[in-house]
Amino acid sequence: DAKTTQPPSMDCAEGRAANLPCNHSTISGNEYVYWYRQIHSQGPQYIIHGLKNNETNEMASLIITEDRKSSTLILPHATLRDTAVYYCIVRAHSGNTPLVFGKGTRLSVIA
Amino acid sequence: GAVVSQHPSRVICKSGTSVKIECRSLDFQATTMFWYRQFPKQSLMLMATSNEGSKATYEQGVEKDKFLINHASLTLSTLTVTSAHPEDSSFYICSARTQESSSYNEQFFGPGTRLTVL
Secondary structure (H helix, E strand, O other): OOOOEOOOEEEEEOOOOEEEEEEOOOOOOOEEEEEEEEOOOOOOEEEEEEOOOOEEOOOOEEEEOOOOOEEEEEEOOOOHHHOEEEEEEEEEOOOOOOOOOOOOEEEEEEO | OOOEEEEOOEEEEOOOOOEEEEEEEOOOOEEEEEEEEEOOOOOOEEEEEEEOOOOOEEOOOOOOOOEEEEEEEOOEEEEEEOOOOHHHOEEEEEEEEEOOOOOOOOOEEOOOEEEEEO
């Protein structure tokens, strides 16, 4: 799997947008970008994924640069419940390859 | 959505005893299950991959005789920590993938099991 680089921590004011960056400069053409988050003492939760187009769902938006070497996860209106560690992972579309977690970004949403 | 459960959620045991952790896919058939371990303030580390009906594949540095994995059915995998010691105290998380998944090959995670070895 390609490696990803994320800032270790970020703060965000409650109600504001949280923008979490991820660098994946060695991503291969068949690899997707996945985002998961882990709230303290819980299992990881799927957020969103994408290949090259921007994606949006009820939780977040994913913006992938045209060269696919970086992406940004956007939580449009962060709440205190969004405080968690956010993991950006790249993985091939098919096959049995498991998700391999890096260190992630610890997002603290502040009231 | 697909739900993965783990039992127990917390376990405390004495050093030298064995502990079994169950992972179940509740509403789908899991052809592949993964076991992760997470130490405090660290990321998840993949321990092993198991396919239903076959032997698990362990990551480098994970002792297969100490961490016994059984994936006997499409809805159940178990991890047994044999002769547990305090250094095995950790948060164990299972994950399941189904052949019924959509094209993006999603992994579904359990809530984790906190093991404390005294």
